[in-house]
Amino acid sequence: MDEFSDEALIRRFVxxxxxxxxxxxxxxEGPLLGLASGLLDSRELAMDAVQETWLRVIRYGxxxxxxxxxxxxxxxxxxxxxxxxxxxxxxxxLVGDAAAPEPVLAxxxxxxxxxxxxxxSPDRRMLMLLCHHQGxxxxxxxxxxGLPLGTLKTRLRAAMTDLRARxxxxxxx
Amino acid sequence: xxxPDDLEQNLSELTAWRxxxxxxxxxxxxxxxxxxxxxxxxxxxxxxxxxxQPVLAAMVGLVLVSVVFALMVPNLGKARRSAEAVxxxxxxxxxxxxxxxxDYYREEPSFAxxxxxxxxxxxxxxxxxxxxxxxxRFVVRKATIELExxxxxxxxxxxxxxxxxxxxxxxxxxxxxGQGKHASARLTLRVAADRLSECLNELRGLGTLTSERTSGxxxxxxxxxxxxxxxxxxxxxxxxLELLERRSEAPLKEILELRESLSSVRQSIERMTAQREHLxxxxxxxxxxxxxxxxxxxxxQAGLGDYFVKQLGxxxxxxxxxxxxxxxxxxxxxxxxLPWWLLLAAATWALARWRxxxxxxxx
Numbered sequence: 001m002d003e004f005s006d007e008a009l010i011r012r013f014v015x016x017x018x019x020x021x022x023x024x025x026x027x028x029e030g031p032l033l034g035l036a037s038g039l040l041d042s043r044e045l046a047m048d049a050v051q052e053t054w055l056r057v058i059r060y061g062x063x064x065x066x067x068x069x070x071x072x073x074x075x076x077x078x079x080x081x082x083x084x085x086x087x088x089x090x091x092x093x094l095v096g097d098a099a100a101p102e103p104v105l106a107x108x109x110x111x112x113x114x115x116x117x118x119x120x121s122p123d124r125r126m127l128m129l130l131c132h133h134q135g136x137x138x139x140x141x142x143x144x145x146g147l148p149l150g151t152l153k154t155r156l157r158a159a160m161t162d163l164r165a166r167x168x169x170x171x172x173x
Numbered sequence: 174x175x176x177p178d179d180l181e182q183n184l185s186e187l188t189a190w191r192x193x194x195x196x197x198x199x200x201x202x203x204x205x206x207x208x209x210x211x212x213x214x215x216x217x218x219x220x221x222x223x224x225x226q227p228v229l230a231a232m233v234g235l236v237l238v239s240v241v242f243a244l245m246v247p248n249l250g251k252a253r254r255s256a257e258a259v260x261x262x263x264x265x266x267x268x269x270x271x272x273x274x275x276d277y278y279r280e281e282p283s284f285a286x287x288x289x290x291x292x293x294x295x296x297x298x299x300x301x302x303x304x305x306x307x308x309x310r311f312v313v314r315k316a317t318i319e320l321e322x323x324x325x326x327x328x329x330x331x332x333x334x335x336x337x338x339x340x341x342x343x344x345x346x347x348x349x350x351g352q353g354k355h356a357s358a359r360l361t362l363r364v365a366a367d368r369l370s371e372c373l374n375e376l377r378g379l380g381t382l383t384s385e386r387t388s389g390x391x392x393x394x395x396x397x398x399x400x401x402x403x404x405x406x407x408x409x410x411x412x413x414l415e416l417l418e419r420r421s422e423a424p425l426k427e428i429l430e431l432r433e434s435l436s437s438v439r440q441s442i443e444r445m446t447a448q449r450e451h452l453x454x455x456x457x458x459x460x461x462x463x464x465x466x467x468x469x470x471x472x473x474q475a476g477l478g479d480y481f482v483k484q485l486g487x488x489x490x491x492x493x494x495x496x497x498x499x500x501x502x503x504x505x506x507x508x509x510x511l512p513w514w515l516l517l518a519a520a521t522w523a524l525a526r527w528r529x530x531x532x533x534x535x536x
Binding site for chain 1: 185189195197202
């Protein structure tokens with residue numbers, strides 16, 4: 001096994017090599033933050049979720065059994081942390097938080113798209129963002145969400161149709 | 174209006190992270206180093222970690238043992254209840270062994286059999302009679318012994334001669350049937366109750382003992398009841414006789430009625446006396462049923478080869494029997510414990526699912 005493969009790194013970290021986690025973080029922290037910010041509409045909340053993700057990795061790295069890839073495992077944890085953060089935010093809304101989501105990118109077209117994605121149901125939104133996230137294939141997305149590949153593709157098509165409809169509705173005068 | 178490619182591109186942009194990663198893993202490490210373990214995990218540190226195979230096997234074993242015990246306990250309880258139901262003297266005699274068991278019944282019949290009703294006399298007050306009577310017990314003893322012998326007719330004769338006519342013992346019934354290997358005989362002996370052990374010992378020596386059972390039926394309550402009723406009837410008889418004597422000059426009709434009543438009471442007394450005699454016979458003479466069957470004479474010393482083959486055959490039979498019993502036990506556990514197995518399967522499935530979820534969530 002490659003000495004710097006994800007699985008080797010997590011094993012090294014569990015064995016006490018803290019720097020191994022740094023290597024993993026170099027690989028995944030940015031992408032995880034990107035996905036979390038897309039799901040949570042907030043950089044700050046995204047950072048909370050990703051920090052919690054690392055905390056879970058530190059605590060439960062020993063329980064990683066290699067039945068799925070480390071990448072899949074990390075994304076599962078991150079998505080669940082995003083859900084937790086979202087649930088906490090719904091329970092205790094912060095002043096000025098949900099009312100004005102912090103723009104991640106300042107572009108009109110992207111804003112429209114972001115608004116349309118936000119209007120999707122939570123599941124479709126998750127599916128849409130995950131399937132278009134950097135480096136995530138449909139196969140990996142299906143593993144992360146625990147769905148058969150065919151089901152994922154069907155749902156993705158439906159979500160895309162829904163999204164297009166919303167974008168068209170917005171574009172219409 | 175975005176083209177499909179633009180849409181894909183822009184969707185990808187929505188989850189892109191601009192700028193440097195802030196090194197949150199450092200903060201997480203610090204947080205982990207300073208965080209106190211939560212209360213539950215402090216108490217149960219294994220929570221959330223994979224369960225080692227031996228521990229898992231031990232847990233499964235424990236559950237299995239619990240299920241088996243759950244199935245067995247009602248039977249054990251039943252057995253215990255039956256054991257408790259055995260009267261204390263019988264339980265004691267069981268503990269002392271068979272010889273002690275036969276000795277237990279060696280009890281003299283305590284009430285004498287009167288050949289004719291005693292002359293009417295005022296019965297003593299109950300307070301004088303009862304204590305003596307209630308302290309005694311009247312037990313009807315029965316035994317069944319099965320013997321195997323090559324000479325059924327000869328053994329039948331020996332058994333018949335084992336009774337002591339001088340002590341009033343006798344052969345109540347005997348029969349013989351079949352011939353040769355299929356010959357069998359049955360005898361019902363009535364032997365003195367205090368000689369039952371001796372008689373059984375004697376019988377055991379007449380052939381190969383294949384089965385032996387003894388039992389005792391306590392008829393004390395019947396005896397006490399019978400005697401009380403008898404005393405009462407006798408008292409009535411005395412009263413009627415006195416009345417008849419005093420009213421000798423009464424009208425004929427009254428005298429006839431008195432005589433009729435007296436006759437009825439005397440009939441009752443005779444009937445009860447006969448019952449008492451019957452009980453007395455039952456108590457004083459034990460009943461021994463002897464079953465004699467034809468059996469082969471002990472074989473001459475077999476050769477080593479024969480012995481080897483015979484032992485192997487016997488072991489094979491025992492093995493098959495044990496296999497059948499094991500399978501029967503297994504079926505009993507599987508079928509009898511079906512609800513528990515289903516519960517266990519459901520619990521295992523739920524636990525496994527919960528663990529998968531927790532691991533996936535990293536919780």
